[in-house]
Structure formats: structure tokens, C-alpha cells
Amino acid sequence: MEIKLRYYGQLQEATGKSEEIISKHFSTIGQLNDYLMKSYPKLENHNYKIAQNNIIESYNNPLIGNRIDLLPPFSGG
Amino acid sequence: MEIKLRYYGQLQEATGKSEEIISKHFSTIGQLNDYLMKSYPKLENHNYKIAQNNIIESYNNPLIGNRIDLLPPFSGG
Amino acid sequence: MNKKIKNIFVEGPITPSSIAKSIENHQTKSMIGAHNIFLGQVRADIIGKKKIIAIEYSAQIEISNQLCHEIREAAFLKYDLTCMHIYHSIGKVKAGEICFFVFVSSSHRSPVFQSLEKIVNEIKDRLPIFGKEIFDDKTYQWKVNN
Amino acid sequence: MNKKIKNIFVEGPITPSSIAKSIENHQTKSMIGAHNIFLGQVRADIIGKKKIIAIEYSAQIEISNQLCHEIREAAFLKYDLTCMHIYHSIGKVKAGEICFFVFVSSSHRSPVFQSLEKIVNEIKDRLPIFGKEIFDDKTYQWKVNN
Helix, strand or coil: CCEEEEEECCCHHHHHCCEEEEECCCCHHHHHHHHHHCHHHHHHHHCCHHHHHHCEEEECCCCCCCCEEEEECCCCC | CEEEEEEEECCCHHHHCEEEEECCCCEEHHHHHHHHHEEEEEHHHHHEEEEEECCCEECCEECCCEEEEEEEECCCC | CCCCCCCCHHHHHEEEEHHHHHCCCCCCCCCEEEEEEEEEEECCCCCCCCCEEEEEEEEHHHHHHHHHHHHHHHHHCCCCCCEEEEEEEEEEEECEEEEEEEEEECCCCHHHHHHHHHHHHHHHCCEEEEEEECCCCCEEEEECCC | CCCCCCEEEECCCCHHHHHHHHHHHHHCCCCCCCCEEEEEEECCCCCCCEEEEEEEEEEEEEHHHHHHHHHHHEEEHCCCCCCCEEEEEEEEEECCCCEEEEEEEEHHHHHHHHHHHHHHHHHHHHCCCCEEEECCCCCECCCCCC
């Protein structure tokens, strides 16, 4: 399954990219996150939320979407 | 003693004038008010505050100023 | 507390362009992070079969400006505000036009939210300003604040 | 609740003249009696020896607009509001310029005061918007909301 990953704000520096497409299978958002933490060890120094198909999800939720966004702390306004 | 009286808002209708100068002596604001109520019976139907030399005063205060304003309920904003 | 007493009254409505000008004047004050603006607009209330088309404001100008000065100085003492601007119309303001403008600024948002409503309410409660509501049939009634 | 989701983002700063235009657009709505406007302005904070000269905003646009829509609809249900307008900058906004605009209107003043701070806080807390603070020496840091 193809997953489009987008990295926002300071996470673009932690990963060295703004987006990428990976072809892998994960049962949960948390499993995907474990994979990303291994791929980009600098992510460990960051807080972020993960959105799946434009909805912010918890790590226990099943991974069913194909668009995943990593969102660092919000600082609008 | 000359007292300049000014009437604001609907009190101009109750008294039929916007200002006048009277030459009389009153010890307190309240005494002046009694006199005005007699002169303009329609004032009885109105709530108002009395200011003396640009300060809103209570009826017990001595009348020492020469500028008196009758102020109906405030409705700014 | 020896600041000069400002005149809050402007003849006729407060225009959107004058509000824009006031906002623009704050863009050089680079320590400001938050503005909060209250605008009072004349409502075309319908009472029975009559509609309000304008309010004609009068005021005891000296007392109003003095009390507004006190309200302003007390707010500066109580809240961490950078700027405060207050204007009220005198004379005729048509329905839909703006008659009252209170503008507070601070480095952060809490002080502007904490202060603005209180300043607005104090001005409405304490300043001797009188509104004559003009109906579309040329009759009128005196405005009552609730 | 089937209203169209609005795009709150504007490229670059929110100008005083666009704010004036927005105020002016409400002058035909003659049942409005009170407006309350919040403006967020980029502060030239000094950190160490460096000064912030701009913030560059980015956002997850779709999520931000969707959540803002929910915040807006919930506020309309909870408060007696006539109008609500929300804009946030995307891209570069210089110190002193306005990056955030929330405008609520009602027939009376209580609903605008009750609602505005909550709407502003919810937007700041919930919308995935990211501010990159640019210093005068061209270094930067990521903005943290407190």
C-alpha cells in the first residue's frame, strides 16, 4: 500500500524532507510511527501529532488512509 | 448668586429650555432641585443626576458651584 | 496621572477608513502582539410599526471626557496595556453606521480580552451621553441602555 | 451544518484596508449592534541579541480549514452571533504586520464579548499552523505558543 507522508514545520528539518511516498503495510498509526522514528532518529526530539486523511488520530487507531501528516506543535495566531 | 443651569436630553422637553441663568441662593443641591421641581413639574416624571461644576453630586452636597447640569439616564454606546 | 484629557467625541459616524488608519498607526509599535476592538453600530430596531433610522447623540462633553480619562487611567494601571483609543459619536449617526469605538492593544492577548469589555461597560454606564432614536416617520424616543 | 468550508488563509499580512472593507461590508446589516475584533500582530521580540523581524507561517491547510469550520459552527450554535469572519496569514508577515483576524458581530454586546476570546483561543490551540520566527541575522527558531 502506498502512503504519502508529509512533514510540517521543524519536522522537515528532522527528516530532511517535506514529503515522500512509501510502500509498506502497518496495522496501526503507532506502528507507522515506530518505523518513522527508526528511519529518522531525530524525530525522537520532537512532539508531534499524526493525521490520517486529514483527521488527527491516536496511535492505537488502525492505519487505513493513504495520506499521513506529521504535525509539530501548533503555533498559529 | 448667579447659577447657570443646563438641561440635557429629554429634560430639555420637560423644562422647555436647554439652559438658563437664575439668581437665587440654595444651601444644597437638593434645595435647588426642590425649586426646579416646583418650577418644572414635568421633571417629576424623570430620573436624572445633577452635576455641579462638572462633577456629579449627591443631593446633600452643598451648592457652591455656578454651573449646574441636569443629566437624564445615560445611553451612550 | 497628569496626562492631558483627550476629547473622545467625533462629529457624526466613525468611519471604517478612520478605524483602518488607527490600526495602521500601530504597525510601528512592534512590541504589540494583540489588538482588541469593540465597535458599537446603530441598529435599525423596529418598535411597533416604526423603524429607527438614526440616533442623534448629545453629551455633557466635559464630564464625559473627564470620566473617560479616569476609566482609561484606571485600566492602564490594572491591565498590561500598550495603547488605548476611545471614540464616541456626537450628532447624527444613521442605522448601520458606527457610533462607538474602543481599541486596546497589548504585547499579549490576555490583557486585551480582560480589559475591553470592562472599559466598554464602564463608558456606557458612567458617561453622560444621550441618544435620541429617530424613527422613519420623524418621531423619536430617548434611548435607554439596558 | 452543510455550509461550505471556508478558506481562512490569506497570503502575507492582513492589511488595515482589508479590515476596513470587512467592517464596511457590515453596515448594510442593520440588525447588528456590536462588533468585536481580535487582531494578532507579529511582535519584534528580542531574544538574546537577536530581534524577530518576521514570522513565516505554514499550515496543514485542509485540517485547519475543517477545524476552523467546526469551531465556527459550534460558536454559532452556542452564542447569538450574526456574523463571524476568520482570517490567518500564510507565508511571510513582518513584525508590526497583522497575521490573524477574528471578527464577530451580534445585535448586542454580550455575545461578542463572550465568544471572541474562546474562538481565538480555540483557533490557536487546535489549528495545525506553524510559525517560523525569522531573526535579523537570518537565523530562525520555531514559534511556541504558550
